[in-house]
Amino acid sequence: MTESAPTRILPQAPPLVVIRDLSKVYERGRQRIEVLHHVNLDIPRGDFLALMGPSGSGKSTLLNLIAGLDLPTQGSLSVDGQRIDRLSATALARWRAANVGFVFQFYNLLPALSAQRNVELPLLLTRLSAARRRRHAAIALELVGLSDRAAHQPNELSGGQQQRVAIARAIVSDPQLLVCDEPTGDLDRHSAEEVLTLLQRLNREYGKTMIMVTHDPKAAEFSRRTLQLDKGTLVDG
Amino acid sequence: MKYLPLLIAALLRKKVRTLLTLLSVAAAFALFGMLDAVRVAFEAPRSVVGIDRLITSSRLSLIQPLPAAYRARIASLPGVRAVTFASWFGGIYQDPKNFFANFAVDPATYFDMYPELVLPPAQRLAFLKTRTGAVVGQTLADRFGWRVGDRIPLKATIFPNRDGSAVWTFALVGIFQAAAPELRASERQMLFHHDYFDEGRDLDQGTVGWYVERVTDPTQAARVAQAIDRQFANSAYETRTQSEREFQLAFAEQIGDIGLIVKAIMGAVFFTLVLLTGNTMAQSLRERIPELAVLKTIGFTNRAVLLLVLAEAVLLLWIGGLLGLVLARLSLPAIREATAGQIDLSMQTESWVLGLGLMTVIGIAVGLPPALKAMRMRIVDALAGR
Numbered sequence: 059m060t061e062s063a064p065t066r067i068l069p070q071a072p073p074l075v076v077i078r079d080l081s082k083v084y085e086r087g088r089q090r091i092e093v094l095h096h097v098n099l100d101i102p103r104g105d106f107l108a109l110m111g112p113s114g115s116g117k118s119t120l121l122n123l124i125a126g127l128d129l130p131t132q133g134s135l136s137v138d139g140q141r142i143d144r145l146s147a148t149a150l151a152r153w154r155a156a157n158v159g160f161v162f163q164f165y166n167l168l169p170a171l172s173a174q175r176n177v178e179l180p181l182l183l184t185r186l187s188a189a190r191r192r193r194h195a196a197i198a199l200e201l202v203g204l205s206d207r208a209a210h211q212p213n214e215l216s217g218g219q220q221q222r223v224a225i226a227r228a229i230v231s232d233p234q235l236l237v238c239d240e241p242t243g244d245l246d247r248h249s250a251e252e253v254l255t256l257l258q259r260l261n262r263e264y265g266k267t268m269i270m271v272t273h274d275p276k277a278a279e280f281s282r283r284t285l286q287l288d289k290g291t292l293v294d295g
Numbered sequence: 296m297k298y299l300p301l302l303i304a305a306l307l308r309k310k311v312r313t314l315l316t317l318l319s320v321a322a323a324f325a326l327f328g329m330l331d332a333v334r335v336a337f338e339a340p341r342s343v344v345g346i347d348r349l350i351t352s353s354r355l356s357l358i359q360p361l362p363a364a365y366r367a368r369i370a371s372l373p374g375v376r377a378v379t380f381a382s383w384f385g386g387i388y389q390d391p392k393n394f395f396a397n398f399a400v401d402p403a404t405y406f407d408m409y410p411e412l413v414l415p416p417a418q419r420l421a422f423l424k425t426r427t428g429a430v431v432g433q434t435l436a437d438r439f440g441w442r443v444g445d446r447i448p449l450k451a452t453i454f455p456n457r458d459g460s461a462v463w464t465f466a467l468v469g470i471f472q473a474a475a476p477e478l479r480a481s482e483r484q485m486l487f488h489h490d491y492f493d494e495g496r497d498l499d500q501g502t503v504g505w506y507v508e509r510v511t512d513p514t515q516a517a518r519v520a521q522a523i524d525r526q527f528a529n530s531a532y533e534t535r536t537q538s539e540r541e542f543q544l545a546f547a548e549q550i551g552d553i554g555l556i557v558k559a560i561m562g563a564v565f566f567t568l569v570l571l572t573g574n575t576m577a578q579s580l581r582e583r584i585p586e587l588a589v590l591k592t593i594g595f596t597n598r599a600v601l602l603l604v605l606a607e608a609v610l611l612l613w614i615g616g617l618l619g620l621v622l623a624r625l626s627l628p629a630i631r632e633a634t635a636g637q638i639d640l641s642m643q644t645e646s647w648v649l650g651l652g653l654m655t656v657i658g659i660a661v662g663l664p665p666a667l668k669a670m671r672m673r674i675v676d677a678l679a680g681r
Contacts, residue, residue: 127592127674148596155594162678166589170304180593182297191297227593 072139074235074267075101075124080133082119082290093119095290096133103234106261106268108278111287117271118239120287124269125158125237126150138234155183159228159266161257163240165220167212173199173223174208180231198226202256218249225256229266236260238270242277254280298603305583305607313611316575320615321622323568324650327561328623329630331649332640334557347513348408349520350542352505354533357545358383360502361532363493368526369506374519376511379404382489382504386449386463388439395435397449397485398504399492402428408507411474412481418443418469426491429465432482433472443467447485454496463495505542565657573661576608580665587669588677601670608662609655616654620647 082094093116101107101124109117122128123135126142129150135143137157145153159180167176177195186194199205202222212220221241228236238257242250258280260266270281278284286293306313351369353359360382370378382399402422406414414422414430422428431441441447445467455461465487473479493500510519520536527534537545544553580587587600595603624642 122675125592127678148598151591151594151596154592160589160592162589166585166678168301168304168586168589170308171300175300175304179301179590182301183594188297 071103073100074103074105074138075099075269076134076136077101077124078134080120080123080130080135082116082123082128083131093290094123094130097290097292099285099292101267101269103267104261104265106258106280106282107270108281108284109269109271109287110273110275110278110284115287116290117287121237121239121269121271125160125235126154155180155231157233157235159231159233159236161221161224161228161236161238161241163243165212165217165224165244167220167223167227169212172209172211173204173215173226176212176223177226177230179227184231194230195226198230199223201229202226216249217245218252221245221249221253222256225253225260229260229264234267236266236268238268240271240273242272242274250274250277298606301603302607302610305579305603306611308583309579312575312579316572316611317615317618319571320568320612321619323564324616324619324654325622325626326564326619327650327653328620328642328646329627329640330557330561331646332623332627332642334554335643335646336640346538347510347516348539349508349510349516349523349536350505350539351508351523351534351536352542354524354535357505359532360499360504361506361534363501363503365527365532365534366503366506369508369523372519372522372526374511374515374522375508377404377408377509378506379408380489380503380506381405381486382492382502384449384454384463384487384492385452387452388447388449393439395438395483395485397487399489400486401489402486405486406471408509409481411478412471413474414469414471418471421468425466425468426488427464427466428468429485429487430469430471431467431485433470434479434482435485436467436470438483441467441470443470449485454492454498456495457497463492507539508536565653569657569661572608572611572657573664576604576611576661576665580604580669584669584672584677585680587672588674591672591674592678597670600672601666604666604669605659605662608666609658612654612658612661613651616650620650 077097077099080094080097080099081092084091084093097120109120111117119128123130123143124137126137126145130143133143134141140153142150142153167173168179171179174192174195177198178191181191181194184191196205196208199208202225204219204222204226207215207219207223212223215223221244225241236257241257242253245253254277257268257270261268261282268281270277272278351361351365353361363380366378366380369375379401381401384397384399386397387393388395406412406419412432418430422430429447431447436442446464447467448462448464451461451463456463465485471482473482489503508519508523510516516538520538523536524534587604590603591597591600620642627640627642630640
């Protein structure tokens with residue numbers, strides 16, 4: 059992983075994420091639900107953006123679109139100059155593997171794999187040798203402070219530790235963008251602060267661009283800026 | 296290979312369920328291994344011995360006898376070098392479960408026709424001279440602890456003795472051995488004088504069960520067989536002449552079409568296996584939808600997820616199937632011991648190859664529906680639990 063100097067937001071550089079006139083419509087039977095309406099947003103490199111808003115406001119949908127997990131109904135979405143809304147499913151999967159790290163609310167670790175093996179998962183998609191995959195995973199686990207838990211199964215770890223393993227998995231392939239969907243939603247206050255401090259450190263010290271969906275204003279305080287979404291539209295934070 | 300830990304982890308996710316599924320797969324393939332050994336034993340030529348021998352029996356049925364007078368007419372045909380004959384007796388020694396083959400034969404010609412049965416000259420002479428004499432194979436003698444000089448009573452099931460008794464008593468005058476280890480199955484029979492049998496029985500006197508011919512030229516065997524059958528066409532006792540192997544198959548198939556029975560049982564077993572394993576795989580996939588969604592999220596393509604689920608199903612079948620085949624391989628000698636050599640089967644390479652092929656095909660068949668479902672799964676729906 060490349061370590062950068064603290065505070066690496068670069069307003070002069072082109073934004074990492076450029077969103078123009080983005081809309082997303084879901085169709086459930088005959089029902090047509092417009093979740094996002096004509097969203098425009100720039101996210102600079104090195105930003106730590108918190109997306110807040112009530113349930114159903116479209117914040118997770120926006121996060122999924124930026125992360126390449128879903129495709130917009132209308133508008134354009136570029137990440138690092140690449141129009142990801144135009145990629146095929148296979149190309150999008152490869153793009154995600156190379157460019158995005160994911161942190162989920164419920165950790166989503168594979169229960170039968172050790173922490174080390176869970177962290178190695180994204181590296182299976184690379185050409186790295188088994189020894190180098192182990193080495194990279196060990197470094198990522200060291201970074202999140204869990205070197206001594208490498209051989210543990212997820213059910214032998216606390217919620218906070220599992221989330222830190224998930225963060226190690228998200229950063230092991232050194233992506234430029236980390237997307238976090240309610241990363242502290244399932245944690246107690248102490249564990250939540252540990253996880254948020256870790257995310258903040260990854261942003262400030264390692265220059266990772268972070269986008270975090272949260273309901274928790276205290277979590278949002280760890281970000282550089284907060285945007286509010288309401289009924290599919292960005293409003294002033 | 297780098298995905299192997301992922302596959303093993305998927306299988307170990309529910310250890311008890313995987314173990315039970317593996318055991319059912321192993322049981323199915325153990326049964327397959329044993330039944331296929333039966334099929335191979337019946338269908339595959341195991342030896343060139345007997346390539347120059349033909350067997351003539353009744354065209355109607357194997358249990359229908361033929362006139363003794365046919366012997367001379369068969370012997371006179373061009374291409375026939377020698378003729379002998381035999382009749383099935385079907386006697387029981389002490390208990391029906393002690394079953395072994397016992398035939399009435401012509402002692403003067405039978406051992407010339409079957410040189411692979413080696414009887415010491417002195418014992419052969421004694422067999423010729425002793426009207427109530429019998430000879431048995433070494434394996435059979437060992438099984439019952441018989442020695443030359445013993446008297447062996449057999450209870451008739453088809454041919455009662457003319458004196459009204461069901462018991463025929465024979466004097467054991469010789470013990471023959473197979474000329475080669477692979478022919479040891481032939482040591483599990485008992486042979487006695489046809490004359491003694493014919494005079495003593497009340498039924499079908501003056502007939503024989505079948506004739507055995509040695510042909511001058513094995514390449515002309517089919518032509519000689521046709522000539523024999525032509526000789527007796529449109530008579531009261533029409534014949535069917537076959538190669539020795541065809542005859543043995545027909546003899547065994549008196550209890551039914553062995554190949555068909557074996558295939559029917561295997562078909563039922565594998566049909567059940569497909570349903571059982573398919574259900575397990577589908578259930579396993581339903582439980583792992585969020586995990587597969589995570590794999591897709593971090594960059595596994597739809598195709599990679601399809602192949603992972605397929606590989607998991609095939610791996611499950613391979614582990615269980617190979618375990619089953621090894622169990623079958625290990626149990627065949629035990630079956631031979633338990634049946635005192637009556638059932639002597641071995642698993643051939645073709646059974647292993649066929650087994651591996653079946654494991655792969657069944658693995659793909661049971662893995663494909665859940666694999667396609669996993670491939671088509673939308674990440675955002677799966678992560679949202681929809």
